Amino acid sequence: MSHSPAVVTHDQVHNPALQHHFATMEQQQEASTMGMWVFLITEIMFFGGMFTAYMVYRYMYYQAFVAGSEKMDFWWGTINTVVLICSSLTMALAVRSSQIGQRKALVVLLIITMLFGCVFMGIKAIEYTGHWKEHQFPGTNFHFEGPDPQHVEIFFSLYWAMTGFHALHMLIGIIIVGVIAFYSWRGKYGPDYYNPVENVGLYWHFVDMVWIYLYPLLYLISHKHGG
Amino acid sequence: MATSPTPAAERENYLNTEYGIRSWLLTTDHKRIALLYLLLITFFFFIGGFFALLIRLELLTPAGDLVQADTYNKLFTMHGQVMVFFFLIPAIPAVLGNFLIPIMIGAKDLAFPRINLFSWYLLVIGGLLMMYTILTGGADTGWTFYPPFSTAFAKSQVVTAALAIFVAGFSSILTGLNFIVTIHRMRAPGMTWSRLPLFVWANYATSIIQVLGTPVLAITLMLVALDRLFAFGIFDPQRGGDPLLFQHLFWFYSHPAVYIMILPGMGVVSEVVSCFSRKRIFGYKFMALALIAIAVLGFLVWAHHMFVAGISLYAALVFSLLSYLVAVPSAIKVFNWTATMYKGSISYATPMLYAFGFIGLFTMGGLTGLFLAALGVDVHVTDTYFVIAHFHYIMVGGMVMAYIGGLHFWWPKISGRMYPEAWGKLAALIIFVGFNLTFFPQFVLGYLGMPRRYWQYSPEFQVLNVLSTAGATILAVGYVLPMVYFLWSMRYGKVADENPWGAAGLEWMTASPPPTFNFDETPVVTWEAYDYANLKEVPVEP
Amino acid sequence: MFQTFPLWPERASTTAGGVDALFIFLLTLCGLMAIMIFIMILVFAAKYRRSRGREAEQIEGSNALELTWSGVPLVIFMGIFVWGAAIYFKERTPPQDSAEIYTVAKQWMWKFQHMEGQREINELHVPIGRDVKMIMTSQDVIHSFYVPAFRIKQDVLPGRYTVAWFRATKAGRYHLFCAEYCGTSHSGMIGDVVVMQPAQYEQWLSGGPAAPLAQTGKQLFLSLGCSTCHRFDVQGRGPNLMNAYNRPVLLDDGRTITADENYLRESILTPAVKVVSGFKPIMPIFQGIISEEQLNALVAYIKSLNQSPEGTAGTRNTPTGSPTGQPQMMQVQ
Structure with missing residues (x-):
């Protein structure tokens, strides 16, 4: 493989990031972007299973779901939503920085994105601790004063499962953003090769999107939230 | 295309380019990964087969006298889980698909070689979890994991079994993802969609199902595991959960999973029938379309597993109707294979015998599917041996026949050696006879009313059960034979040239075995698929 | 047989x-x-076999045939x-x-x-x-x-x-x-x-x-205290169950459903899920308190309340007030 990065990329002149089995950078980039989209489709199906369960039970036990939702902390949920939307903005700006070759901005924006992610996780941890102490974790720990505790428990089972798997995705997201930030600092990405940053961005936005659905479904069922 | 005088062993190819265990375990070559898969799933095939033999031996007599009831329940559970998730689903895609798809489309490798290797390791991890499950007592939920039995009542290794399948599922998802991107983005110049071999189309359709369906199974099994670990109770009726919701989610994957298992087999048979009839496949476009139609319609019929489960009358009507729609593309395929043979030049090489077997047994399996989709009849035969026979005709009669047939067909390409033809024919015949003897009596048993998953049964069912067990022993011999002579042929088989069958397709235009990057230079395709009209070389009857 | x-x-x-x-x-x-x-x-395999020296005739396919056999x-x-x-x-x-x-x-x-x-x-x-x-x-x-x-x-x-x-x-x-x-x-x-x-x-x-099943149910209805709220004479704190079975009920969330066996069952075990409009969710939960057999008896009793006094064809028992002894608790374990 001949490396001559100064010359305008030609089919014969390989970008060092071009893997051997691809003919051109375009092909490699198209392939990896498509791979990411297909992966996100599988993720939609993965969460789709839980959303289906949620819909079914919410239809069956609406009153209990309202009762459960009232135990959610409206403000923590709302703050977390804002945090995630901000993190998506910084992620989008990070992708742009990589495209126009601003290495410093890229690294900084990725780190801010990670920090937003950590804030989200921290708030989630506070909420989880509260729910645990309030006996809102299903199973033997569970206790609920109300006419229909059994089905409130189902609400909480779904709450823990859905937000738990979402938090797991957040955690993975924070780690891979960290990895990408490290390589960005090392100068791996630039206008010729920013595909990994873009793909991690897609993943990050997807995880945010899931939260955008979880937030109203879990926190905003009833209108009784005073604030 | 004169036969190369150089023996395969002396040319540089993907097998002899590097040696040593590291060169295999860290390889990103799709052909080597295919062989890693071959080893892994062969191991699990014999594990699952061993369980099957014990099941059949237990059923030799009406009384439960060979093993305890709990042991028997674990046997059929582990048989199902091992065979479905660690053999049938990875078999054709991960072994033959992995090996062939890049070559067939003129690519150097799959789009994501490292993800490909990662998929294999995922299956290894899943396999280790499954072995752990088996060695620590196994699960006894049936492969279907129905709650509330699986969540609140089973006293066995349900969580590790679910976890094993969860991990194996991600192996399957990533393989599907890799294939989809590869087929979209990696085709050689001139290799248009309408020039793709049907084997590639079949794996494409399969990949769609793997990518869309498997995640749903994954999350469903996770909810079962959460119920067992932390008492989430999402499917537990004692706590307001709905066990039918589990069944819907489970079958949303597990019905299409049947097509994950059979579609690639259809792809293999299309290649083989075309080659040994020396004809372009009849109705190429309809064949490709039918594959996609099956993949799509397959997602709309899941509740036909639940006609007596307590779903509403009208839901049952809709799912029965849709099930008949999916039968149409399956019928198209059988008719087109038959029509491909018309006015062909047919030779009876071993792969073709397997293809005959596939068409026959798949037809039987498909037609009995019509019985099961008919609501009134299904009520009587569902959850009986009729269903067991039906899906074994598809899975074992169809899919395993196609898989072994495909292994024979591409063995010269994979190993550079020919298998012994006479032994090949003998094994095909034994498998065909053994299979029918094993499973045909089960249709009768089912209509008589013998329920599935019975450890002991009423004495009037014994004669048919004895026949079935006798068949199973024959079948076992049939399955061991190819393994023996394939191994033998790796050293002693006749050296194969690049195209021993005179077949069309890019994989036959490169050396046997192929070099690491498949072709010395990227091929440019200027001909249609199955271009037998312009292939002059006709091999003699083997 | x-x-x-x-x-x-x-x-x-x-x-x-x-x-x-x-x-x-x-x-x-x-x-x-x-x-x-x-x-x-079999016929194609035999007739067109290669060992006879046949050459294949290439046939592309036929739309008419495909449409026919679809x-x-x-x-x-x-x-x-x-x-x-x-x-x-x-x-x-x-x-x-x-x-x-x-x-x-x-x-x-x-x-x-x-x-x-x-x-x-x-x-x-x-x-x-x-x-x-x-x-x-x-x-x-x-x-x-x-x-x-x-x-x-x-x-x-x-x-x-x-x-x-x-x-x-x-x-x-x-x-x-x-x-x-x-x-x-x-x-x-x-x-x-x-x-x-x-x-x-x-x-x-x-x-x-x-004792007829509905009779057993009636005994239970009395002994579990159901009759304090579900009264037949005046409006109690629970709905009047006379002629309630298989009739449409308006729920407090606005839905109307049929009071079939499954509704009766659910309303005994977890009464708060589907409360009849105009009533409060005050009934105790009977899940885990009564056995399935007792539940069946209760459901059978409530259904029997639909009969007109002269009795309906096809059912052989009408719950008359004459007690025939203690209800047997059917705990067949």
């Missing part, structure tokens, strides 16, 4: 004939289709669908005046409660020529009520009622199987359905002293 080697199952219900007819039709049709395909393959099967399939659906529709719709038998499945036995009060385990006595509706539930895992000779099967689920019905046509003793895997002794969860001549059946019924 225990021949050593039967090839066709006994036919002992009005449903069986219809199922067999469709099965035989399918057998013939599919048999012919399969044989046709096999013969074609269209014709589709039409046939639709025919089979309609036929199968018609049978199923009949199987799923119990006749209006069927005699009812409550069934509780558990690991690993079948328990039956006749309206007349008889209780059985793993043996079910029914007369020839009467429509029988099985109202079934499970107290643990999913089971399935399967009588091959009747060609009926219905899964039995915990937490709800499912229904199957049949009309037996031939006296004899038939297999009852559990058809849904339910654990260790799944294959031991079997029993016999004993079909009797009506006269013998009457004799069997009169065999043992027993």
Whole structure:
């Protein structure tokens, strides 16, 4: 493989990031972007299973779901939503920085994105601790004063499962953003090769999107939230 | 295309380019990964087969006298889980698909070689979890994991079994993802969609199902595991959960999973029938379309597993109707294979015998599917041996026949050696006879009313059960034979040239075995698929 | 019936004939289709074999043929669908005046409660020529009520009622199987359905002293304190249950549903889920407090409140006020 990065990329002149089995950078980039989209489709199906369960039970036990939702902390949920939307903005700006070759901005924006992610996780941890102490974790720990505790428990089972798997995705997201930030600092990405940053961005936005659905479904069922 | 005088062993190819265990375990070559898969799933095939033999031996007599009831329940559970998730689903895609798809489309490798290797390791991890499950007592939920039995009542290794399948599922998802991107983005110049071999189309359709369906199974099994670990109770009726919701989610994957298992087999048979009839496949476009139609319609019929489960009358009507729609593309395929043979030049090489077997047994399996989709009849035969026979005709009669047939067909390409033809024919015949003897009596048993998953049964069912067990022993011999002579042929088989069958397709235009990057230079395709009209070389009857 | 080697199952219900007819039709049709395909393959394989020195003739395909062999099967399939659906529709719709038998499945036995009060385990006595509706539930895992000779099967689920019905046509003793895997002794969860001549059946019924099921339910209704709120004379704190069964009810969330057996069941066990409009969710939860058999008795009692004073055809017992002794607590463990 001949490396001559100064010359305008030609089919014969390989970008060092071009893997051997691809003919051109375009092909490699198209392939990896498509791979990411297909992966996100599988993720939609993965969460789709839980959303289906949620819909079914919410239809069956609406009153209990309202009762459960009232135990959610409206403000923590709302703050977390804002945090995630901000993190998506910084992620989008990070992708742009990589495209126009601003290495410093890229690294900084990725780190801010990670920090937003950590804030989200921290708030989630506070909420989880509260729910645990309030006996809102299903199973033997569970206790609920109300006419229909059994089905409130189902609400909480779904709450823990859905937000738990979402938090797991957040955690993975924070780690891979960290990895990408490290390589960005090392100068791996630039206008010729920013595909990994873009793909991690897609993943990050997807995880945010899931939260955008979880937030109203879990926190905003009833209108009784005073604030 | 004169036969190369150089023996395969002396040319540089993907097998002899590097040696040593590291060169295999860290390889990103799709052909080597295919062989890693071959080893892994062969191991699990014999594990699952061993369980099957014990099941059949237990059923030799009406009384439960060979093993305890709990042991028997674990046997059929582990048989199902091992065979479905660690053999049938990875078999054709991960072994033959992995090996062939890049070559067939003129690519150097799959789009994501490292993800490909990662998929294999995922299956290894899943396999280790499954072995752990088996060695620590196994699960006894049936492969279907129905709650509330699986969540609140089973006293066995349900969580590790679910976890094993969860991990194996991600192996399957990533393989599907890799294939989809590869087929979209990696085709050689001139290799248009309408020039793709049907084997590639079949794996494409399969990949769609793997990518869309498997995640749903994954999350469903996770909810079962959460119920067992932390008492989430999402499917537990004692706590307001709905066990039918589990069944819907489970079958949303597990019905299409049947097509994950059979579609690639259809792809293999299309290649083989075309080659040994020396004809372009009849109705190429309809064949490709039918594959996609099956993949799509397959997602709309899941509740036909639940006609007596307590779903509403009208839901049952809709799912029965849709099930008949999916039968149409399956019928198209059988008719087109038959029509491909018309006015062909047919030779009876071993792969073709397997293809005959596939068409026959798949037809039987498909037609009995019509019985099961008919609501009134299904009520009587569902959850009986009729269903067991039906899906074994598809899975074992169809899919395993196609898989072994495909292994024979591409063995010269994979190993550079020919298998012994006479032994090949003998094994095909034994498998065909053994299979029918094993499973045909089960249709009768089912209509008589013998329920599935019975450890002991009423004495009037014994004669048919004895026949079935006798068949199973024959079948076992049939399955061991190819393994023996394939191994033998790796050293002693006749050296194969690049195209021993005179077949069309890019994989036959490169050396046997192929070099690491498949072709010395990227091929440019200027001909249609199955271009037998312009292939002059006709091999003699083997 | 225990021949050593039967090839066709006994036919002992009005449903069986219809199922067999469709099965035989399918057998013939599919048999012919399969044989046709096999013969074609064999003939082509023999006629066009390469060893005769044949060269293949390349044929691209034929749209007309493709459409034919898609269209014709589709039409046939639709025919089979309609036929199968018609049978199923009949199987799923119990006749209006069927005699009812409550069934509780558990690991690993079948328990039956006749309206007349008889209780059985793993043996079910029914007369020839009467429509029988099985109202079934499970107290643990999913089971399935399967009588091959009747060609009926219905899964039995915990937490709800499912229904199957049949009309037996031939006296004899038939297999009852559990058809849904339910654990260790799944294959031991079997029993016999004993079909009797009506006269013998009457004799069997009169065999043992027993309080009618609705009577037992009434006792429970009183002893559990239901009657304090569910009053028949004045408006209590709970809805009046007289003539409540199978009527539409308006719920407090605005939905209207039918008060069928499953609604009665749910409203006893977890009353807060579907509260009748105008009432408060104050009823205690009975889940885990009463057994499935007691629940059945209560449901049977509430249903019996629908009868006009002179009684309705098809049910043999009317709850009159005369107590016949303490309700037997049916804890068959």
